[in-house]
Amino acid sequence: MSKVALITGATRGIGRQIAIELAKAGYDIAMNYRKENEELVMTKQEIEAQNVKCLAVKGDVSNWEETQNMVEEIIKQWGEISVLVNNAGMTKDKLLLRMEKEDFESVLAVNLTGTFNVTKNVIPYMMKKRQGRIINISSVVGIMGNAGQTNYAASKAGMIGFTKSLAKEVAARNILVNAIAPGFIQTDMTDILKEEVKEEIAKNIPLKRMGTATDVANVVKFLASEDSSYITGQVIQVDGGMLM
Ligand code: NAP
DSSP states (O other): OOEEEEEOOOHHHHHHHHHHHHHHHOOOEEEEEOOOOOOHHHHHHHHHHTTOOEEEEOOOTTOOHHHHHHHHHHHHHHHHOOEEEEEEOOOOOOGGGOOHHHHHHHHHIIIIIHHHHHHHHHHHHHHHHHHHEEEEEEEEEHOOOOOOOHHHHHHHHHHHHHHHHHHHHHHHEEEEEEEEOOBBBHHHHHTTTTTHHHHHHHHSSSOSOBOOOOHHHHHHHHHHHHHHHHTOEEEEESSSTSSS
């Protein structure tokens, strides 16, 4: 199987680590970003240090035209995308009572419609090649719910339904579609929580710690590899046993 991976939201956090781990495994990396900043430059350098090619592709995943242009650019350069990781995501936490329509819609637009936009643009090329892997980064919150996250939980549960339905649609073309549901992972997204809150959460996780971006990236690497060739339509929790 050829090795070209597109990772959305690849400049920092979990996406960055996924890009680096796949680069270490020999994949050429198309890294999606929104803003040109130091994080982009540093991640690109780290990917290239693994002796693979790296193409930085700009685009807001919630914008259909931008995702279309982004995928076209990769195809023009490399002719294919063998692995797609839908990782870009955001939160706007509020109790429903205080949540504005915009808070709900913007989170759905990035996390769920963004997954649709990128996948819909990539899938024709995978179908033509009769091979591909799609890995959607959902969340345990999409399975168990979380107060203050109706918008986020709905988007992540939506990604799970999307994953299973698409897995059924494209299995005959040898395209495998799976989701990963991380628990609490140390990134900017969870850094906004107070230290006491993080300690309390860690106490209630059987493995007694928050996860790292590498914990998630290792499972992506497995799902992208030949070792997972009989797995599709699954949701793999990477949560230290938080939800059983
Ligand atoms: P993060 O540190 O906040 O990084 C999010 C990444 O997504 C950034 O690169 C960001 O780009 C990008 N992004 C956001 N909106 C985008 C858009 N509209 N178009 C393109 N890129 C966009 O978050 P993270 O913790 O690494 O999370 C990565 C994924 O894992 C998300 O889907 C998240 O929901 C999921 N997850 C995280 C946790 C956790 O505990 N951290 C748990 C479960 C699931 P900019 O730099 O431009 O903002």
